[in-house]
Amino acid sequence: MSYPGYPPTGYPPFPGYPPAGQESSFPPSGAGGYPAPGGYPAPGGYPGAPQPGGAPSYPGVPPGHGFGVPPSGAGFSGYPQPPSQSYGGGPAQVPLPGGFPGGQMPSQYPGGQPTYPSQPAAVTQGAQGTIRPVADFDAMRDAEILRKAMKGFGTDEQAIVDVVANRSNDKRQKIKAAFKTSNGKDLIKDLKSELSGNMEELILALFMPPTYYDAWSLRKAVQGAGTQERVLIEILCTRTNQEIREIVRCYQSEFGRDLEKDIRSDTSGHFERLLVSMCQGNRDENQSVNHQMAQEDAQRLYQAGEGRLGTDESCFNMILATRSFPQLRATMEAYSRMANRDLLSSVSREFSRYVESGLKTIWQCALNRPAFFAERLYYAMKGAGTDDSTLVRIVVTRSEIDLVQIKQMFSQMYQKTLGTMIAGDTSGDYQRLLLAIVGQ
Secondary structure, eight states: OOOTTOSOTTSOOSSSSSOTTOOOOSSOTTOOOOOSBTBSSOTTOSTTOOOTTSSOOOOOOOTTSSOOOOTTSOOOOOSOOOGGGOOOOSOOOOOOGGGSGGGOOOTTSTTSOOOOOOOOGGGGSOOOOSOOOOTTOOHHHHHHHHHHHTSSSSOOHHHHHHHHTTSOHHHHHHHHHHHHHHHSSOHHHHHHHHOOHHHHHHHHHHHSOHHHHHHHHHHHHHSSSSOOHHHHHHHHTTSOHHHHHHHHHHHHHHHSSOHHHHHHHHOOHHHHHHHHHHHTOOOOOOOOOOHHHHHHHHHHHHHHTTTSSSOOHHHHHHHHHHSOHHHHHHHHHHHHHHHSSOHHHHHHHHOOHHHHHHHHHHHHHHHHHHHHHHHHHHHHHSSSSOOHHHHHHHHHHHTTTTHHHHHHHHHHHHSSOHHHHHHHHOOHHHHHHHHHHHTO
C-alpha cells in the first residue's frame, strides 16, 4: 500500500522525530526488575536489565486460570493469563504461595503481597480501543475548529485536544484533506508552527496513517548512528501478518528502501535472523491448537536449550517465527509440565541481550499481548525521566486496537491506573491530550 505525498509538507525530516536520545532502552538502567530464575529477565541479560527486588514480577495465576506446573514443580511466573486462553488439557495448576518464585514477595510491598486480580473476562472478549466512532462526523466542521484554534495570537490547545483525541485515524485523514481543501494550507505544517516538544510529537503521530507511522518508526530506528533495537522488537514481534506486510510495502514505497536489507545492515547474528523472520509476515494465524504439536515443540525446545550443552538457536527461531500465538501458548504450557520450569526463565538462561528480548516479546504476546504493552508503558515512565517516544508510540498505535485492555492489565500489574502514572510523569497540553486518548 502506498501513501502518496507522505511525508506531507511539514513532517520533520530524518533525523529529528522522535527527538534524538528519547528512545531509551527498556527497562531503563537502574529500574526495578524481576526476580531471578522463575521470572525474567535473569541478571546479566539484555542491556539495562534491572536487578531483582524492584518492580513486581508477574504474579502466579489462580488455580485453573492458565498453566504452570504440577504442585511439585517450580510454579509458572509468567504473565497474567485469561481463563478463555488456556489451551492445555492437563490438570489444574497450582502456583507457589504468593505467586512469586520461591514464595518471595517484592521488597516494595511492605506489609505483605498485594492482591493480584485475575484478568477480567472483558479482556478476553475481544480487544477494544479507547477512541470510538463519533456520530455526525463532519470533516469540514472539524477543520474549521482547528483553523480557528490556530488563528491569531496564541493557540487554543484545548480545542485541538477535543477534536484530535476524539476522532479515529481515518477521520483525522479526512480532516487533514478538508483543511487543505477549505484553507489552501497544510494542516500538519500549521500545527508544527503552533506546537513544540512532546505535544508536537504526539500530534504528528496521531495524524500519520498507522502503517506509515510504524514504517516511519522503523526507519528512524535504523537510521544514523546506533540502532533502536527496542523499537524494532516492539513493532516487528507484535504485529499481525497483514500489518507487517503492509509495513514492508510502505517502507519501500515511501522511503525507497528495503526493510529487510536495512535490518541486516544494522543487526547481526541470531537477533538479525529473528527480525528477518518477523519481516516475512508468515506466521501461522490459525487459532486452533494442535496439542500433539505443542508437546513435540516443547520437547524440541528443551533439547535445544536446557537439555544440552550450548543452545540450538535455530530451533527456537523456527518455532517462534512460524507457530500461531495460541499454539505457542499451548507449547509453553506443555514445556512447564514437562520441564518443571517456565519457558520464559529458560530463555533467560539460554539467551542474552536483544535476541533474548525479542524471543521473550513473542512469548509474552502469546501469553497476554495487553500485558506486554502495559509493561512497556510502565518502564517508559518509571524512575527518573520519561521515555516519551515509547509512551507516545504505544498510546497512539494501540488507541484503536486494545488500549482498554492495556489499561486493565496495567492496573492489575502495578496497582495504579495508567492515567495516574501519565498524570504524574507529564504536564500541560501534552498531558491533557494523552489522558484524553487514554480515556481518563
